[in-house]
């Protein structure tokens with residue numbers, strides 16, 4: 001079970017994108033699935049908007065997977081409490097946040113709670129958010145809810161606010177759904193806005209029919225792309241999607257360059273999660289016309305200080321993101337030294353900030369993009385505490401392009 005937890009609960013690190021195949025037990029033909037040990041998606045989602053107990057289907061699917069020698073996690077994507085089976089590996093414990101129907105917001109969850117609780121199925125609290133994809137879907141009919149409208153500013157703001165609310169409620173994943181058979185998938189612009197404002201695993205599905213559309217969703221910030229309908233009618237296309245996913249990951253990893261100490265993969269996914277929060281700070285700076293650099297300081301898995309660049313706002317050349325975050329963290333802890341903390345910053349610290357990080361005795365520093373022109377490594381390579389360790393290259397591409405776009409727009 002740990003493996004699923006690890007794979008899906010925490011945001012995959014840069015370039016490590018996932019593809020899920022969605023099977024509706026009422027429609028899927030297991031014999032037509034083009035799965036083999038070297039050609040398969042990362043997960044199989046099982047569920048549909050109608051239908052009952054999925055146990056027979058999950059059993060048959062497991063048998064099929066074992067015949068083709070394919071160890072895949074089977075994750076329930078249930079349309080109702082009745083679809084739960086203790087034989088799945090995990091369940092997206094969905095709450096339909098885009099609608100105001102209490103039945104799908106909370107009642108179905110209560111109906112299935114005890115069975116899920118007494119099973120060994122991994123639970124992934126997930127916000128399910130329907131986005132208008134230009135077609136009435138069976139989910140809309142069954143739940144009696146309307147999707148959110150991505151075509152005007154108010155609708156987009158509601159989508160973002162709903163996603164923020166999801167994270168505040170403690171959801172570990174957000175599922176943006178255009179609906180099965182959608183004319184248009186969730187747009188990269190929407191995905192990007194949700195990504196900017198949240199840090200949990202971002203799942204996107206509905207209406208994605210080409211490898212290019214999948215890549216666009218990945219570059220906009222989706223962690224997991226879900227393909228359902230399309231593979232039901234075109235099972236032979238699976239390979240071209242897998243090839244596109246691999247080439248996307250290879251391209252991103254290549255341009256991110258060397259990544260410092262590798263570290264255990266769990267640490268790297270934690271690093272991505274906190275760097276995402278630092279990026280949220282950087283976006284705040286960008287919105288305020290400041291150089292977009294953000295920073296968070298974490299102790300015991302808890303953010304104790306955050307900050308973004310404020311040099312223009314405060315007319316103060318020392319108002320760098322790291323300085324703001326260090327001041328905030330010291331106030332949180334009530335002491336000037338932060339020896340147990342990790343500092344995450346989107347860009348390599350400058351010599352001034354490296355000095356401050358050293359004075360605060362911070363022992364672990366993680367940054368996104370290097371800064372060969374103004375970074376500490378060129379001017380003050382020994383500024384950190386002697387025992388400090390440094391990890392670089394986390395979400396590097398996004399950290400760098402944020403800065404590059406900023407300076408391009410200033411030229």
Ligand SMILES: [Zn+2]
Pocket residue numbers: 320321322349350351352353354
């Ligand atoms: Zn600085």
